[in-house]
Amino acid sequence: MKIPKGLQALVDDGKVDAVLRQLKSGKEASVYVVACGTDIRCAKVYKDAEHRGFHKLAAYQEGRKARGSRDARAMARRGRHGRKMQDAEWTNAEVTALYRLAHAGVRVPTPYGVYDRVLLMELVVDAQGNPAPRLNDVDMNAQQARLWHAFTIAQIVRMLCAGLIHGDLSEYNVLLDAAGPVIIDLPQAVNAASNNNAFSMLERDVNNMRAAFARAAPELLQTAYALEIWTLYEAGALTPETVLTGRYTQTLAGADLGAVLDQIEDARREAEARQRGREETEPV
Numbered sequence: 001m002k003i004p005k006g007l008q009a010l011v012d013d014g015k016v017d018a019v020l021r022q023l024k025s026g027k028e029a030s031v032y033v034v035a036c037g038t039d040i041r042c043a044k045v046y047k048d049a050e051h052r053g054f055h056k057l058a059a060y061q062e063g064r065k066a067r068g069s070r071d072a073r074a075m076a077r078r079g080r081h082g083r084k085m086q087d088a089e090w091t092n093a094e095v096t097a098l099y100r101l102a103h104a105g106v107r108v109p110t111p112y113g114v115y116d117r118v119l120l121m122e123l124v125v126d127a128q129g130n131p132a133p134r135l136n137d138v139d140m141n142a143q144q145a146r147l148w149h150a151f152t153i154a155q156i157v158r159m160l161c162a163g164l165i166h167g168d169l170s171e172y173n174v175l176l177d178a179a180g181p182v183i184i185d186l187p188q189a190v191n192a193a194s195n196n197n198a199f200s201m202l203e204r205d206v207n208n209m210r211a212a213f214a215r216a217a218p219e220l221l222q223t224a225y226a227l228e229i230w231t232l233y234e235a236g237a238l239t240p241e242t243v244l245t246g247r248y249t250q251t252l253a254g255a256d257l258g259a260v261l262d263q264i265e266d267a268r269r270e271a272e273a274r275q276r277g278r279e280e281t282e283p284v
Helices: 005-012 057-061 069-077 082-102 144-159 196-216 217-221 225-234 257-281
Strands: 018-025 027-038 038-046 110-114 118-122 174-177 181-183
Touching: 005 018, 005 027, 005 038, 005 118, 018 038, 027 225, 082 110, 082 118, 144 181, 144 196, 144 217, 144 225, 196 217
Parallel strands: none
Antiparallel strands: 018 027, 027 038, 038 118, 110 118, 174 181
16 A cells, blocks of 8 residues: 555654555544564554544643653643644653553553654454454453453553553453453553542543443443542552452542441452352352
């Protein structure tokens, strides 16, 4: 295919040997399947700030450190230099999040570097070697939905333990490869400790996943993981191995933290006891 303008520099520099086809085009970026030597990867070409459709950008950027006061002032003025800095920050935020989450054991595409608003990363594929479908394009049964929902909640917890919240997680940015869900699209990733909108974004991510998987397993609509996860996180008691119950309904406002943690611990023990009971009754 004809080399897109955004990828011409990478082809000229030998970072990309051939552009095979376009994989996706969205408001924020276009994604292409490319050849890098013998490896097939994907190249995400970000659109400039004037053409991006992402709303309420300031809410996501709160808590991020600008590289210098001059850049921060320029971004606030929204001039040419400011837009250039904003574009660079948007791109760098995703590659930084990918490296950080991959190191933490979160299932995200492996990044291979960012070059002037182009992110090179792993092409996530299905069992047949084709580009993996998005969650919204997959039909699943109730058992698959329950397993994938539990796995995705565990990934959200692992992300939070690494200090990040996706901030825009939905069925459109979860891929399903041969081993299960892979989380993509992270330029808006939120710093959990320094963003005042962190909990509301975590809650939206969790509820979006609940709604997506509940189409095949409606009982998931009765779960309430967000408050449970956040309460444990704020108390410094959340780890990737934390056993969650999904039954936490008490509001954060005015809550007795000790009583809340006792409630969660009791529910966790009940869940573990039920699991042991199931294992003991299963035929060998």
